[in-house]
Amino acid sequence: MIAPMAILLSIFVIYPLAYALYLSMFEISFYRDPVFVGPQFYGYVLDSPRFWNAISIGLRLAVMVVPVMLVIAFLIASLIRTLGRRLAGFLKTTIYLPTVVSGVVASVVFTLMYRLDGGLVNGALGVVGIGPFAYLSSPDLALPAIAVPAIWLGIGVSSLIMLAGMLDIPESYFEAAELEGAGFLAQTRYVTIPLLRNILLFLFVTGFILAMQQVDLPLVMTGGGPVDSTMTPNLFIFTQFKDPTPYATSFSLTAALILFFVLGSVSALIFRLVRSEKAVDA
Secondary structure, rough: OOOOHHHHHHHHHHHHHHHHHHHEEEEEEEEEEEEEEEOHHHHHHHHOOOHHHHHHHHHHHHHHHHHHHHHHHHHHHHHHOOHHHHHHHHHHHHOOOOOHOHHHHHHHHHHHHHOOOOOOHHHHHHHHOOOOOOOOHOOOOOOHHHHHEEEEEEEEHHHHHHHHHHHHHOOOHHHHHHOOOOOOOOHHHHHHHHHHHHHHHHHHHHHHHHHHHHHHHHHOOOOOOOOOOOHHHHHHHHHHHEEEEEEOHHHHHHHHHHHHHHHHHHHHHHHHOOOOOOOOOO
């Protein structure tokens, strides 16, 4: 029974990863035969300030996106859980709509919204006498400006997954808490959140990884600028791969492998700090 999945993992995950590790030991050029150099490129990547700056940018973007997205998704799921079937169905469909929007399309829309002249955001702030701000041209504002559409794109799936987790909690738990005089906040603290630990852990880990690997939004909205303030790790690898230097392929491949281990280490740390629990038998 395990064999089909083991075969698929071997073909599409284990073999490509092992082959990538093998290729990272060579100087790869499209104009000459590969030359074995050992772990030389790992030293080049680890000594690159731009690579570590990209890792830092990815971590900062994840910190901006994931907690806010989870809080909003939790509030939306809590609201939907209390509604009737028809209204809940309508809201579930509505909240899911951003998920089907392409990241490129979202980038274009939000770029227009952030425009210095005629943009919706600056126009709204101008009504109360604030701004205008050049969001995508400011090193301090560009990354938060990208975080907003990233949150918007991820809220739909996060809300529905969290709603499914809430609906899996036995209603008798909430009834018992209500009989004991617990209000919404107390029920949330002592019933909902503890029983959603596995769901929250899953969303936190996957959201963190996806946010760190964000490439569509910074590529279209800022191109990684200004002054590399939105140069996420995947965008850095992409730009290095396009670099005209002879061995850009080897450098970008090695950077991708190091990023893989960084993401694995971050995920392992999260699992270590937030332990999952066994499922509740309803």
